[in-house]
Amino acid sequence: MRTIARPLALVSTTILLGSCVLGPQPGSPDYQTPGSIRGDSAPHGTSFGDKAWRSVFTDSTLRGLIDRALKNNPDLVAATYRIEEARAQANAARADWFPQIGGSAGASANYGSVNAGQVGSGADRSSETYDLTALLSWEADLWGGVRRSNEAARARLLESQYQRDAVQTGLVAAVASSYIELKNLAERLEISKRTRDSRKESLDLVTNRRDGGVSSDLEVNQAEALWRQTLIAIPITEQAITAKENEIRSLLGEFPGSIARGGSLDSLESSLRIKGGLPSSLLQRRPDIAAADQSFQAATAEIGVAEALRLPRLALTGSGGFISGDLGDLLEGKSGAYSIGPSLAGPIFDAGRNKARVQAAQARAKQALAAYDRAAKQAFREAADGLNAHVKTGEIAAEQKLLVNANQQVRELATVRFEGGESSYLEVLDAERSLFDSQLALSDARRDCLLAVVQTYRALGGGWK
Numbered sequence: 001m002r003t004i005a006r007p008l009a010l011v012s013t014t015i016l017l018g019s020c021v022l023g024p025q026p027g028s029p030d031y032q033t034p035g036s037i038r039g040d041s042a043p044h045g046t047s048f049g050d051k052a053w054r055s056v057f058t059d060s061t062l063r064g065l066i067d068r069a070l071k072n073n074p075d076l077v078a079a080t081y082r083i084e085e086a087r088a089q090a091n092a093a094r095a096d097w098f099p100q101i102g103g104s105a106g107a108s109a110n111y112g113s114v115n116a117g118q119v120g121s122g123a124d125r126s127s128e129t130y131d132l133t134a135l136l137s138w139e140a141d142l143w144g145g146v147r148r149s150n151e152a153a154r155a156r157l158l159e160s161q162y163q164r165d166a167v168q169t170g171l172v173a174a175v176a177s178s179y180i181e182l183k184n185l186a187e188r189l190e191i192s193k194r195t196r197d198s199r200k201e202s203l204d205l206v207t208n209r210r211d212g213g214v215s216s217d218l219e220v221n222q223a224e225a226l227w228r229q230t231l232i233a234i235p236i237t238e239q240a241i242t243a244k245e246n247e248i249r250s251l252l253g254e255f256p257g258s259i260a261r262g263g264s265l266d267s268l269e270s271s272l273r274i275k276g277g278l279p280s281s282l283l284q285r286r287p288d289i290a291a292a293d294q295s296f297q298a299a300t301a302e303i304g305v306a307e308a309l310r311l312p313r314l315a316l317t318g319s320g321g322f323i324s325g326d327l328g329d330l331l332e333g334k335s336g337a338y339s340i341g342p343s344l345a346g347p348i349f350d351a352g353r354n355k356a357r358v359q360a361a362q363a364r365a366k367q368a369l370a371a372y373d374r375a376a377k378q379a380f381r382e383a384a385d386g387l388n389a390h391v392k393t394g395e396i397a398a399e400q401k402l403l404v405n406a407n408q409q410v411r412e413l414a415t416v417r418f419e420g421g422e423s424s425y426l427e428v429l430d431a432e433r434s435l436f437d438s439q440l441a442l443s444d445a446r447r448d449c450l451l452a453v454v455q456t457y458r459a460l461g462g463g464w465k
Contacts, residue, residue, distance in 0.1 A: 021144030023304025026297040038384035049460025061262045069175045072253030079164035086160040093153035096146045099138035130330050133321035145308025148301045155298035165287035169463035176454045182244045184447035189237045191439045196230040203227050219425035285461030292375040296368040306361040310354040312346030386456030393452045397445035404442050407435040
């Protein structure tokens with residue numbers, strides 16, 4: 001037992017005296033945020049991004065679409081499997097803490113050469129060997145390389161989880177935005193059909209007036225041209241609706257098909273009061289920034305891994321089992337044999353390879369820090385753009401509604417004047433065009449209001465819970 005204790009004592013003493021952790025300690029970047037998000041009316045209140053997506057999107061049809069997307073979208077499924085991959089890699093890194101135990105068994109038949117001196121003259125030239133051996137190997141973490149490797153693997157696991165959340169926030173926003181655009185196209189189609197019917201009535205009126213000798217062929221042709229403009233607009237809009245439905249189906253991870261358009265989005269447009277919240281909370285709430293944070297921490301930990309490769313490695317190896325020339329005696333006590341002991345090995349000359357590895361790891365950490373800085377600034381820009389868009393699109397929609405009302409009055413007055421013979425059909429023509437364009441513009445303005453809500457919600461980090 002003394003022969004075993006001596007090498008084990010040597011290993012234990014070396015670990016106690018020499019164990020340390022190389023490289024910088026991983027941690028979140030020390031980042032200075034602005035005092036508020038530009039355009040935020042309540043920089044210290046609860047953020048709109050803290051709301052769960054179900055409490056933001058209350059339309060049952062839209063909720064159903066988002067649920068289907070979260071179950072079937074290929075990008076989200078792939079992101080989930082990347083989490084499983086990172087978890088497996090973290091478990092593989094954790095295994096480096098423990099001894100590796102293996103085993104082997106073998107049998108061989110030997111026939112020795114007398115002339116080569118392998119056996120003596122007259123001795124039996126045939127022999128057999130049987131062995132059953134257990135193998136042990138364990139590397140001491142003298143310089144913290146194993147610890148840093150585990151820290152990096154855990155950070156990569158967290159990064160993959162945050163990346164999945166980022167994919168989900170983008171997916172929720174994409175489905176909501178596409179559904180809003182589909183509703184807008186449906187509204188434009190309804191406006192076009194309603195205008196088509198109205199203009200057909202005007203065409204019939206002008207035609208009857210011409211037949212009565214009141215109007216001219218020119219006015220009939222003008223009315224017909226105005227009517228046919230809406231006939232062209234209808235198939236154009238129907239084509240766009242089909243393309244948008246197929247786009248939504250793609251986000252749902254399904255084959256092309258129609259999309260139900262039930263429910264109302266009025267509550268989303270009128271009842272939401274968007275607040276940005278604390279600027280520091282934006283960094284914590286946005287999963288893409290959290291993923292960039294973990295990427296930086298992983299890259300920082302990998303510097304320590306590279307540093308440890310430059311220094312000697314202490315390992316404990318051993319083997320033990322049974323060896324015998326007779327299979328029947330293999331498991332007897334006299335067949336037992338073992339060997340155990342430490343080994344110290346390290347680089348002497350590598351032409352700067354390990355130093356270059358450290359420099360490369362340091363450069364990757366700086367790249368990750370730059371990526372974090374870019375992601376943080378992009379988040380504040382998107383949040384500010386979203387808040388501004390929410391305010392301004394609301395103002396545009398309000399003015400556009402007043403414009404529609406004014407154009408409706410102009411159309412009515414122009415029609416009355418034309419029927420009374422006080423003006424030509426040109427006034428009606430201009431009024432009809434202005435009204436149709438303003439109605440479509442109002443629909444687009446309402447769409448932009450809703451898209452601004454979705455844009456701001458995603459920019460503030462909402463959608464992953």
